[in-house]
Amino acid sequence: MDVAEEDPTNLPTKRRVRLLNRDDRLFHVILAQQFDRELIDHLCRIAEMTRIIADARAGARFLNTLLSHKRAMLYFIQPSTRTFLSFSAACQVLGMPHNDVRDSSTSSEVKGETEEDTVRVLSQYFDVIIMRHPSEGFAETMANKLNTMRRCIPLINGGSGKDQHPTQAMLDIYTLYRCFSPSLAERIRLDPERNLFDGKTIAFVGDLKRGRTVRSLAYLLTRYPGVRLLFVAPEELQISEDILAHLSRYDIEHELKFDLPEVIGECDAVYMTRVQDEHDKAGESGSIDLSRFSLTRDIESRLKPDLAIMHPLPRRTELDTYYDSDPRAKYWDQMRNGMWMRAALIAHVFNVDGAILDHYFSHYNY
Amino acid sequence: MDVAEEDPTNLPTKRRVRLLNRDDRLFHVILAQQFDRELIDHLCRIAEMTRIIADARAGARFLNTLLSHKRAMLYFIQPSTRTFLSFSAACQVLGMPHNDVRDSSTSSEVKGETEEDTVRVLSQYFDVIIMRHPSEGFAETMANKLNTMRRCIPLINGGSGKDQHPTQAMLDIYTLYRCFSPSLAERIRLDPERNLFDGKTIAFVGDLKRGRTVRSLAYLLTRYPGVRLLFVAPEELQISEDILAHLSRYDIEHELKFDLPEVIGECDAVYMTRVQDEHDKAGESGSIDLSRFSLTRDIESRLKPDLAIMHPLPRRTELDTYYDSDPRAKYWDQMRNGMWMRAALIAHVFNVDGAILDHYFSHYNY
């Protein structure tokens, strides 16, 4: 069954077991579909608490001790500065030493070793592998291999191929949480009945066909009925059918659009993306007119006063630097949110999220 | 005098002084010949204790504090992922921050600096240099240079040229210890009179001519009279004469063999190695028939039930992945053993092995 087509709430037991541990806690973090609403809410809250705790020196030191007895391997075969640094900073927040393999040409692979052997060797030295890899499905394949080994450690997918980037999706949804909820108190003591996304309109703009961040975020948003999604892209770069079918199955309202200025006025959040021309076969995207898919200065008057402007970065011209110091610009915050969310996720995987929760409630009177 | 020919128990005083400190404690770790039986036994015990202590969170934190006031430089001019990561993890186990120089092209050497100046500069910032280098004898030369300097720090050889790889040999012998001794209690309270290797047959298989791990391990095994060594390799890749002469001098029983299936039934341990064709001058090893020097599925029935299957990795076809989940496969354990053994060695160099011993006996009732 194709990953994009399956219904995550009905994941066959066998697949669930492969990704969760015995207490139904996340073990391997591979797919956005693994996250149900309760878990998303929980991780957003842990991320929020981690951020507040880290702000005080004593709190930062408490966090620093949580995973000082573990070690992480960042296996980043595909170049990526910001995701790498974000995970690295998240490890540092939790006091977890880490190491990395970033260039497979310096590794033993030149001596003819299979990547499976490489991952297995890494599992001997480290307590978690955070992996970024150019091949779709590689992270999942490796998680399955690890499950058959005597020393089985968790694997976190930091982006695999064109398909999935679940931790990016989690930081995006955490950013939306922060934009849509009026107060810290509400974010911390989130009522399970409250759906922050109800009635909100979110536009995805740009290269929706080849950007994995939009795909992964769409999976997460199916957890929030009442949200309305606009996919704003030129015909050639529109979102793929499998995502639309997935949204329909969950009764998530969605529309295809072909002009940003026309719809920007309805949006509570706009998620800009750049053209991924590194995936072009023959420079075909160079001939596409992108003028209707850019957030330019001249449409500022149409923006809602509390619009959230997002972008996974790096950007090009689709997002005018004019907005950089506008309070509605949330794309810098996204970066920092990513650090806290990844720390929350790692804390959850190692079962120290409870300690963060306890620390928070014993030190802050919300 | 050639390193391979000299008798380590009779090392001239001058040479001993260069490698040991005033209390006769290891200072520079350069050659397998530096380790006598008492020291090997001691380090295996410290490695075993470190592993057990690290398993508990409080223990891991105790270890984390041992060398948090020191700093290590991993100077790895020759590419190596697994040895690098193993040392790196060992430093992390002991809480010692470390840094690395891995690609000499980004260093000041492009500005015309000698390697001797480079090492001397490193000695100003760090408290130990762990070095991997393509040139035979380079580590020893540098240790001698360091000895003449006002700020003299220890140097640990992480593999130099085709000659020596003493820490690999130490992890291998530690792996054999664990395989040959029936219980943890015995490993910890090892009777100095007890020789775990007495009556054991160990086969070395593959490219014995160019693999430095086999050379270094052979040196260590001379400390255990009663062991029997089989060197199983095609004529062109057989072990070199200097090693055989060294074994004879110590009365270690050894035989050259030319067919693994024929002898595998007698073995208590088999140490597989790959063909090091990167050292070929003109692809000559490509024409060698290796079928009699591989551990294949079809000879499984001949294996002793408690055979230890070892391999320094990376492997190719000489070791069938069929054995990967067999409990007799110890090659993954070797990796992890290496981390503990290197931690033990570093602890010894910095004189904190006593603290590990004390912690162990005060917390565990063996």
Next chain:
Amino acid sequence: MDVAEEDPTNLPTKRRVRLLNRDDRLFHVILAQQFDRELIDHLCRIAEMTRIIADARAGARFLNTLLSHKRAMLYFIQPSTRTFLSFSAACQVLGMPHNDVRDSSTSSEVKGETEEDTVRVLSQYFDVIIMRHPSEGFAETMANKLNTMRRCIPLINGGSGKDQHPTQAMLDIYTLYRCFSPSLAERIRLDPERNLFDGKTIAFVGDLKRGRTVRSLAYLLTRYPGVRLLFVAPEELQISEDILAHLSRYDIEHELKFDLPEVIGECDAVYMTRVQDEHDKAGESGSIDLSRFSLTRDIESRLKPDLAIMHPLPRRTELDTYYDSDPRAKYWDQMRNGMWMRAALIAHVFNVDGAILDHYFSHYNY
């Protein structure tokens, strides 16, 4: 106004505000001109205390906790091993985790991101950026950009273009302090009226035109009236006019010289530098006769008995290895001094220098 021409004591308020924080404490560290005498004295004292505290295990651990709640980014786009490792070690002394970006080709810049966006992203994950960059003025430009951002973190210039290298200048002046002051007690309890440089003659030798370390150090030395500077270089590589004008403005005695053996006998310190032929346009420096600008063995008899021999390293033939074990050789010490001075600077930026001072006076009876 050109940086070289401006009078740092009269920096316009606007510029001061850009580089200092509200308490007039250093915020961004960009230019040697930022350091006045009181601050230089203070930082030398903090460096000296840090070195002494770190020597005891308990002291090292105290230092280790000072910045364990912060994170540093070493953004080193220009290759540099020793400055990189020096800052890295300084971070480790203070317990501050750090990460690095060293090769811009592996970063998102290949996806078409501006360096300004890159720096802004880094500012989200880290608490300080330490930057080395090939472009003159880049560090200052970025500091100004950071000042306009909601999350503004300090930036430390680790060398930018051919112009400034303020932390190198600070380690050089700290090295001179140690050479010129007779006792530790004096260095620690330095009388503000006492000018250690009064009456001292310091010669700068070699490629003075293109070496930024000499430039930056000359700025600092204007803080010490009574010092006498000799610039000893072939015509083509002599110090540039702007530096001479700057020295004249401060009434610092200085002379151009063209023969080292002739003047070496008058010197209290000699600062050797290599020819920076990587800046040659067409190998022009290859034809310059450097024999009169080298510290060779045959002029040893002319050296003062307490001459301080310095060199920023790497060296070539201008500094004979013959002097390496001479107690007057201070070039290895410079390296280690750099680590302590950078730790002092970082401590100052984060306002924990007071804690170092307190710790020192409560533990040592000077």
